[in-house]
Amino acid sequence: MLRGQQLDVATRLTSMRSNSTLFYSFEIENNQVSLYVNSGKLRYSYWNFQPTMNRTITYIKLGSKGLLLFDVKFKKIAQIPSQSVQPLKFLALKNESGNFGLYYYSQEKGKFEASFQALNRTCDLPNSCKPYGICTFSNTCSCIQILTNDKKVSTSADCSEGFSGGFCDGEKAEMLEIDNVSSVLKGVPESVNISREACSSLCLKDCKCAAALYFKYASDGAAECYVYRLVLGLKQVNKGLGFSYMVKVRKGIGRNHEMHNVKRWIFVVVGVFDGFIVMILVGGFGYWLFKRRSS
Secondary structure, eight states: OBTTOEEETTOEEEOOOOSSSEEEEEEEOSSOEEEEEEETTEEEEEEEEOOGGGOOOOEEEEOSSEEEEEOTTSOEEEEEEOSSSSOEEEEEEOTTTOOEEEEEEETTTTEEEEEEESOOSGGGSTTSSOTTEEEOTTSOEEEOEEEBTTBOOOOOSOTTTTOOOOGGGTOOEEEEEETTEEESOBOOOSEESOOHHHHHHHHHHOTTOOEEEEEEOTTTOOEEEEEESSOOOEEEOOTTSOEEEEEEEETTTTSOEEETTEEEOOEEEOSHHHHHHHHHHHHHHHHHHHHHHHO
């Protein structure tokens, strides 16, 4: 979208579709502009910008100093400002990442540069990792892995390996909770002020549901439950924030059980790479300290 162009409410810009089934859209809605990830008929928001006081948007226009939002009386009600003194040339929605930005031409570098980006952290992007992958604090991806003592862990780059999608065909399921994980995908809560167990049940009752996010506010104890048919946009979060992310798995996979006289220990591993690096550093320091004292 070039400088001077405008888009009316209920219109959108979309990214080009590649081999993936996912594509992104920048949409002008009545009370906000939003970014969505789309997969078939599924769509989830992952960023939005709202005018203050719930004012209604009629159209947007790209100016030299920012993206302007107007009401029905052609009055400017909000602006996403440029962070550069150079005049803007265009806004764009990136095909690869789904990030949205305002761009100017840098004479010094001889190329277009972003003066504003909606998302500035890797883990806030919806596709920072593949489905069933978790973006960690070190901006690396860690798969949700199911480990057993009689089966090697898959080294496949496909994090969805081992997760069944056949729950609508009668396969029994249960919810497996992953600590300190949230999702960047947003939407309208499926239910509010319910328990974590009730949130889990909502997903279990919907055979197309793949995961649920339960969030409880520490301030007043209010709770929200989101259900997803797509496991994407997961990221590691600090402890104690009130997030509980639950993934649907085959019944019995979330606990120890006996099968053919072989005991199978089930674990959910999050942040494997980060933990491995910490283990190496601690082990290396311990070895150095031991050698120093013995010398």
